[in-house]
Amino acid sequence: GAVVSQHPSRVICKSGTSVKIECRSLDFQATTMFWYRQFPKQSLMLMATSNEGSKATYEQGVEKDKFLINHASLTLSTLTVTSAHPEDSSFYICSARDLRTLFPHGYGYTFGSGTRLTVV
Amino acid sequence: AQSVTQPDIHITVSEGASLELRCNYSYGATPYLFWYVQSPGQGLQLLLKYFSGDTLVQGIKGFEAEFKRSQSSFNLRKPSVHWSDAAEYFCAVVGPMTTDSWGKLQFGAGTQVVVTP
Numbered sequence: 001g002a003v004v005s006q007h008p009s010r011v012i013c014k015s016g017t018s019v020k021i022e023c024r025s026l027d028f029q030a031t032t033m034f035w036y037r038q039f040p041k042q043s044l045m046l047m048a049t050s051n052e053g054s055k056a057t058y059e060q061g062v063e064k065d066k067f068l069i070n071h072a073s074l075t076l077s078t079l080t081v082t083s084a085h086p087e088d089s090s091f092y093i094c095s096a097r098d099l100r101t102l103f104p105h106g107y108g109y110t111f112g113s114g115t116r117l118t119v120v
Numbered sequence: 121a122q123s124v125t126q127p128d129i130h131i132t133v134s135e136g137a138s139l140e141l142r143c144n145y146s147y148g149a150t151p152y153l154f155w156y157v158q159s160p161g162q163g164l165q166l167l168l169k170y171f172s173g174d175t176l177v178q179g180i181k182g183f184e185a186e187f188k189r190s191q192s193s194f195n196l197r198k199p200s201v202h203w204s205d206a207a208e209y210f211c212a213v214v215g216p217m218t219t220d221s222w223g224k225l226q227f228g229a230g231t232q233v234v235v236t237p
Contacts, residue, residue, distance in 0.1 A: 006163070034225065043210065043227045044164075093163055095225070109154075109225055111163035 002028050002098045006112025013084055013119055021079045021115045023094030029074035030096030034109075035067075038091040050077050084119040091116050122147050124213045126228035133201050134236050141196040141231050143211030151213040153194040154225070155185055158208045167209075170194060181205070206235040 003026040013019050023033060031052050036044040048064075050056040050071035058064045066088075068080040077096075081088055092115045098108035123146045133139050145151055152171050156164040168179025175187040185196045194211060211228040 004163075032223070041232075043229045046224060046226075049224065091161075095164075097223075109166070111156075111165075113163040114161065116161065 002096070002108060002110040004030075004094065004096045004110045004112045006094050006115055008115060009113060010116045011118070013117070015085055015119055016083055018080055018082045019084055019117060021081075021092055021094070021117075023077045023079070023096065023112050025075045025096045025098070025110070028096075028098045030077075030098060031074060032097040033071055033077040034095040034097070035069060035077075035079050036093045036095065038093060038114075040091075044093060047079075081117065084117070086119045089117055089119045122151075122213075122226070124211055124226055124228040126209075126211050126231050128231045129229065130232045130234070132234045132236060135203055136200050139196075139198045139201045139205070139233065141209050141211075141233070143194045143196065143228060145192050145194065145211075145213050147192075147213065150189060153185075153187060154212040154214070155179065155183070155194075155196045156210045156212060156227075157181075158210065158230075160207075164210065167196070201233075201235055203235050203237070206233055208232050 005024045007022050033050045035047045037047050038044045046059050047062045048056045048058045048069050050069045052071050052074050056069035066082055071077040094112040095109050125144045127142050154169045155167040157167055158164050167183045168177045168185055170177045170187045177185050183198050187194050208230045210230045212225045
């Protein structure tokens with residue numbers, strides 16, 4: 001089945017530094033990847049959609065300069081939290097859309113295991 | 121506005137009892153519907169999905185869901201819960217291809233399921 005690997009699973013960084021989170025599709029090509037943010041005991045909020053080889057599309061209210069997304073290959077998307085601050089502490093989850101999966105429009109969304117970011 | 125609603129934030133159920141989680145959507149057309157489960161500190165696992173056809177969908181782990189167009193609902197059920205079913209459950213929708221929300225998963229608020237002995 002489709003597997004998405006997300007690293008690191010946990011990261012603690014100092015305020016003002018940058019952190020990169022990787023999301024890899026291991027056995028399929030993901031032309032589209034999605035990045036979500038989840039606060040404790042809350043739902044997932046879509047931050048941005050990244051398509052391989054093009055600029056990411058950010059949801060309203062998401063700072064594109066703070067959350068840099070790169071989708072340089074069909075199997076790798078990265079989210080970089082720049083100049084992180086404590087309010088950026090959250091659980092970040094990526095999802096890759098697998099066009100091979102079940103009908104009728106390839107709506108297979110496979111999720112990574114998430115990254116717990118703590119900014120101190 | 122397009123939305124997906126899970127009315128129950130928290131449900132407690134005894135092991136062996138049946139479980140039903142509610143999900144309602146508000147879209148101009150029938151969206152594509154999903155149920156996911158999330159264990160603490162983990163990503164999401166797909167339980168089942170509905171695109172078209174038979175309105176009763178079978179999923180993994182003994183779950184099923186029924187799509188009811190007249191009620192704009194996609195409720196998740198399990199006849200007999202196990203302690204391992206304790207988790208957060210999310211209903212999600214993707215808008216039809218003809219809508220602006222096509223391709224983007226929109227999640228409900230989630231329902232926390234607690235299983236008691």
